[in-house]
Amino acid sequence: MSMVERFESITLSRKRVHHILQNFKKSSQQLGDDRNAIRIVEDKGKKLVVKSFKIPNAVNKLAYRFLRDSKAKRSYENAVYLQQHNIGTPAPLAYLERVDTLSFKDSYYISEYAEHDYTYRELINDNTIENKEEVLKAFTAFMFKMHEAHIYFLDHSPGNTLIKKVGDSYEFFLVDLNRMKFYDIPYEDRLKNFERLSPKKWMYDIMGAEYARLSGKDPAESIATMWSYTQKFQEKYHRKKRFKKKLKSIFS
Structure with a gap:
């Protein structure tokens, strides 16, 4: 052939x-x-x-x-x-x-190759990284800009955002791009797009409040909705992980 x-x-x-x-x-x-x-x-x-x-x-x-x-x-x-x-x-x-x-x-x-200082995953886990609140607010503004451009990133996991400090500001680079949707994104879908990023509530307190501020929405409701989607994702993720581990033990 x-x-x-x-x-x-x-x-x-x-x-x-x-x-x-x-x-x-x-x-x-x-x-x-x-x-x-x-x-x-x-x-x-x-x-x-x-x-x-x-x-x-x-x-x-x-x-x-x-x-x-x-x-x-x-x-x-x-x-x-x-x-x-x-x-x-x-x-x-x-x-x-x-x-x-x-x-x-x-x-x-x-x-x-995009030069960068760390990924979002390192932002979660590395306690030596400074000014995490400022980074999260800048990242949220980046997300808001992306959503305003009608871009919904389906593989928005913590390893897929690279972060670089430039002076007193931060730049963000998305990788692993093959799964995206392009549409006029409703507010609740926008909040759902944060669900895979972190298991830590304090990060959503910052991101949810900042996204609400940029959108002219209620901060408490935005944080609650964002965190609710995240908890559901975490439950599903760990359930799937337990199931795979059980299968492995059965067939090993």
């Missing part, structure tokens, strides 16, 4: 993307512990990030071949959309995917 490449880039040629992917295979600079391979690649004096998505199962191979956009394509297009609306994300450079006549094979997303 003949192989076909589907490719898009504003700045890179196909030949250069192939060169970057060759270096990706040689790179030992792994990022994160992910089911997808994510590595830093040095290219012409710049640090790039290449994400190779896990090869899908048989059903999704057909779906990505004929019915749905791949995760690589969605990551690239969503990053372009974020940049067009001045929402921080590592600069998108290209995506490339390979298909044959009947099936989807593999896919890659390439972006610049």
